Amino acid sequence: MSPLLDVRELVVRYGRTTAVDGVSFQVDAGETVGLIGPSGCGKSSTAAAVLQLRRPHSGEIRFGGVELTALGERELRAVRPRVQPVFQDPYGSLSPRRRIRDQVAEPLRAQGRWSAATGPGRVRELLALVGLDGEHGGRLPHELSGGQCQRAGIARALASDPELLILDEPVSALDPSMRAGILNLLLELQETRGLGYLFICHDLAAVRHFSDRVLTMREGRLTAS
Numbered sequence: 151m152s153p154l155l156d157v158r159e160l161v162v163r164y165g166r167t168t169a170v171d172g173v174s175f176q177v178d179a180g181e182t183v184g185l186i187g188p189s190g191c192g193k194s195s196t197a198a199a200v201l202q203l204r205r206p207h208s209g210e211i212r213f214g215g216v217e218l219t220a221l222g223e224r225e226l227r228a229v230r231p232r233v234q235p236v237f238q239d240p241y242g243s244l245s246p247r248r249r250i251r252d253q254v255a256e257p258l259r260a261q262g263r264w265s266a267a268t269g270p271g272r273v274r275e276l277l278a279l280v281g282l283d284g285e286h287g288g289r290l291p292h293e294l295s296g297g298q299c300q301r302a303g304i305a306r307a308l309a310s311d312p313e314l315l316i317l318d319e320p321v322s323a324l325d326p327s328m329r330a331g332i333l334n335l336l337l338e339l340q341e342t343r344g345l346g347y348l349f350i351c352h353d354l355a356a357v358r359h360f361s362d363r364v365l366t367m368r369e370g371r372l373t374a375s
């Protein structure tokens with residue numbers, strides 16, 4: 151079976167800076183691949199390329215067998231929901247002035263999967279999946295704790311029915327007391343939904359505990375780990 155994500159010889163550049171320099175790795179469905187390395191080694195640039203937020207200079211990114219780098223913006227729109235990010239700053243990932251339930255509903259609306267009959271129930275289901283209720287749904291992001299806000303961000307990502315989550319430091323901004331809760335939630339979701347995870351994290355112990363395999367990056371390249 152081909153991997154869910156197959157990255158080959160990825161190169162990402164910013165002008166003359168080569169941030170990612172020939173990186174290859176795979177992520178299977180239901181698998182967590184950890185990505186660690188010192189600040190500035192190219193982890194987030196790798197994530198941005200997989201998410202197609204940054205077009206790579208060269209290399210291949212196959213998702214579900216489809217070569218993403220060859221796709222135009224219109225074709226990419228069909229793929230984007232299947233690969234969703236969860237970023238470090240839970241407040242920064244959400245719009246500050248919109249209620250949580252509207253933000254969780256947004257992908258459903260954008261993808262034409264919203265109806266007045268089924269939409270609100272689906273949002274309640276998504277909130278329940280991440281341990282939030284309708285009352286949380288009625289609040290604004292700043293009225294939630296960091297952990298609750300990260301849960302809302304995960305619910306929003308799940309609204310797209312993704313197959314792969316790019317977890318870019320998803321617990322680094324949270325109080326230590328909330329980290330285990332979010333990591334356990336992600337493990338539960340993976341078990342029930344068969345999600346693949348690319349897990350970027352500074353916390354070596356968390357990454358080792360959470361990942362099936364760990365890749366180490368240094369100066370844009372993967373090192374033998």
Ligand SMILES: Nc1ncnc2c1ncn2[C@@H]1O[C@H](COP(=O)(O)OP(=O)(O)OP(=O)(O)O)[C@@H](O)[C@H]1O
Pocket residue numbers: 164167168169187188189190191192193194195196
């Ligand atoms: N938008 C950008 N413009 C120019 N250079 C950038 C940009 N983003 C990243 N870089 C550079 O690319 C290199 C890799 O950065 P990247 O953010 O991918 O590393 P990282 O491992 O994710 O770091 P951190 O752990 O600090 O987030 C660094 O030299 C960084 O300065």
